[in-house]
Amino acid sequence: MSIQYGEALADSYGVADSFPKDFGYGEEETDMEDSPAPSDSKPRILLMGLRRSGKSSIQKVVFHKMSPNETLFLESTNKIYKDDISSSSFVNFQIWDFPGQVDFFDPTFDYEMIFRGTGALIFVIDAQDDYVEALGRLHLTVSRAYRVNPEINFEVFIHKVDGLSDDHKIETQRDIHQRANDDLADASLEKLHLR
Numbered sequence: 001m002s003i004q005y006g007e008a009l010a011d012s013y014g015v016a017d018s019f020p021k022d023f024g025y026g027e028e029e030t031d032m033e034d035s036p037a038p039s040d041s042k043p044r045i046l047l048m049g050l051r052r053s054g055k056s057s058i059q060k061v062v063f064h065k066m067s068p069n070e071t072l073f074l075e076s077t078n079k080i081y082k083d084d085i086s087s088s089s090f091v092n093f094q095i096w097d098f099p100g101q102v103d104f105f106d107p108t109f110d111y112e113m114i115f116r117g118t119g120a121l122i123f124v125i126d127a128q129d130d131y132v133e134a135l136g137r138l139h140l141t142v143s144r145a146y147r148v149n150p151e152i153n154f155e156v157f158i159h160k161v162d163g164l165s166d167d168h169k170i171e172t173q174r175d176i177h178q179r180a181n182d183d184l185a186d187a188s189l190e191k192l193h194l195r
């Protein structure tokens, strides 16, 4: 099984410069209990991960030209935030930024509907935090999503590596990779590929 992890997202911050300034993004805040509107049929990418892991920062810096410093002032997300990215007929998708604390047992949270229409799920892990809790959440999230829709592409972003030495970066990546896949193997979910 070949598994690769997304390169540290501190690097992705530079990506913002490659997007034109004048994208006319539609913005929408949606309650968890909302049912999907017709425009939700666009290809959908979910951004999930623990609270303060950096999901909104990634979305704002990469797609809205926010400077990394400004992300310090981002408020915690408490609803699903849907962002339409449609710069041309070739680039046309939605990013859904989730609150850190998604409750899969909340009956108003229709995760089956959400996962059914999802193309990719990006799970963000804060490398500067103790990531044991994040790994538990990763496992819960991807195993649920996979059972609903095995076609989803799962990506793990190891984020906030700016404070880590090169050796520590490699060690963190190796450790997260190992533990995440051990958890999947224990649950007989070897077919679920994390990248």
Ligand SMILES: Nc1nc2c(ncn2[C@@H]2O[C@H](COP(=O)(O)OP(=O)(O)OP(=O)(O)O)[C@@H](O)[C@H]2O)c(=O)[nH]1
Pocket: 009, 010, 049, 050, 051, 052, 053, 054, 055, 056, 057, 058, 068, 070, 071, 072, 073, 074, 075, 076, 077, 078, 098, 099, 100, 101, 159, 160, 161, 162, 163
């Ligand atoms: N050191 C460092 N800090 C970062 C980086 N990216 C984001 N942060 C900081 O992390 C904090 C949380 O970022 P958010 O983007 O709000 O995190 P979130 O995952 O959307 O949080 P919730 O909405 O609570 O789920 C902010 O203070 C950011 O400035 C990074 O690459 N490096």
